[in-house]
Amino acid sequence: MNIKRNTILALCFLSIIFLFSACSDETEPAGNIDFGYEYFPLAVGKYRVYVSDSIVLRSAGTIRDTLKSYIREEIIEQNISAEGDTMYNVNVYFKRKVDDDWKYQKTVFVTKSVQKVTRQEDNLLFTKMVFPLKAGLRFNHNQYFDSQIDIVIGGEVMRAMYDGWNTRVETINKDLLFEGNKVKNVKIRLVDDVSTSLEKKVYYETYIQNIGLYSKTMIFLQDNNTGTEPIEERAVKGFYHNLTLLEHN
Template structure:
C-alpha cells in the first residue's frame, strides 16, 4: 500500500512537470506595442505648439443680437512640473488674435497631463477626461467625471448650465483617414462628447472633438444653445436665444 502511494505521487509529479514544461516551451514574450494604446493621439512635450482657426456665433438679448466672430487661438506647452502624486503636469499657455497682422495676446494658462489610462485637461478650473487608453472604437467613459453638472458658464454675460445631462463620451471612429481644414490625416479618432439628438426642445447640447495620431486635437465643434420658444420648429441657428456655436480647426502645428 505504501509503495502504491509513492508510485502515484511520482506519476503526479511527473505529469505536473510535463505540463509545466509544455507551457514553458509554448510561452512567448509579446513586446509592448504603444501604438495599440493610442498614446500618440495625445502628444505632450514642452515646446509643442498648435494654432487653430476659430469661428463662433454667440446669441444674446434673447436671440435679438447675434455675434459672428472669427479669430485664431495658439496653444503652447510652455513648461512642466511633477505634482505630489508623481504625475508630470504640462503648462498650456493660450494666446488669441483676430488676424495674422496682430501680435499674439496671452489669455489663459491651463494644464494638461496623461497617465497610462487617461488623458486630462483643465480649462478655466474645469477638469475633463479627454481621452482614455487603450482607445477602442465604441469605447465610452465619463469625460465630465470631475465636473458639477450645475456648473454655470458665462457667455457674453448670459449664464448657461452647460454640462447638465451630457452623455458619456464615446469614440465613434478610430484610425480613419480624414481631410480637415485642408490637411490630410492618416489616423483620426472622433470623440462624441454629447448629442441630445435634437430631442430637447429648450436646450441644444452637442460637442465633438477629433484627434490625430502624432498631432493631438485637430477639430472641435460645440453647439450649446438655450431657448424658451419650445414650440418653434425652426432650426436652432434661428430659434436660439442664448448660447453659442463654435468650430475650431487646426491650421498649423509643430
C-alpha cells in the same frame, strides 16, 4: 472687445472627459494593446495654432455676433507629480486678425498618465482622453465638477449646459486628409446629439495621430419656452463654435 475676446476663449476651451470603465471577458496581453497615446502627444516646445469661428446669441437671441479669431497653445514647462504622472504648463495666446500680435491670455495645466489626459483651466478640471482608446468606449467627462453648474456665454446664462452628457469614442484609426497626406484620426463625441423644443446640443472633437487636436464642433442652444419653430430659429441663448488646426510643429 474684451467681452468678445473672453467669449471666444470660453468657447474654445469648453473641452472635457473621464472614467476608464471598459470591461472585457478576455484579458489581452499588455504588449498587444494599442493604447492610442499618440493621439495626444505632449512635449515642451510644441505648439498648435487654430482658427476659431463662432456665432454667439445675445440680447435674448435678437443679436447674433459672428466672431473670428486665432488661438495659439504652446507647452512651456514639464513636471512630474507625486503620483508619477507628467504635468505640462500650456500658455494660451489670442489674436483677432492674422496680422495682429499674439496676446497672452492664460496658462492651462495638462496632465498625462497611463490611463487618461486631464486639462485644468478656469477652475474646472476636464478629462480629454482615456486609454486604451477603442471605438464605443464611454466615459464620464464631468466627474470632477457639478454638471448642474451654469455658464455665462454672451451675457446669457446657459443653465446646466454640462448635464446629461454621454461621451464616447465614436471612431478610431480612420483616414483623414491633412496637409496633403492621409493620417489616422480618432473622433470623440462629447455629448450625444440632442434636439428638443427647449435645447440643442452637439459637441465632438477630432484628434490626429502624432499631432493632437485637429478640430472641434460645438452647438449649444437653449430657449425658455417650447414652440413649433425649430430651436435654431427661436433660441434665446447659446452659440455655434468651430475650431480648426492651422499650424503645428
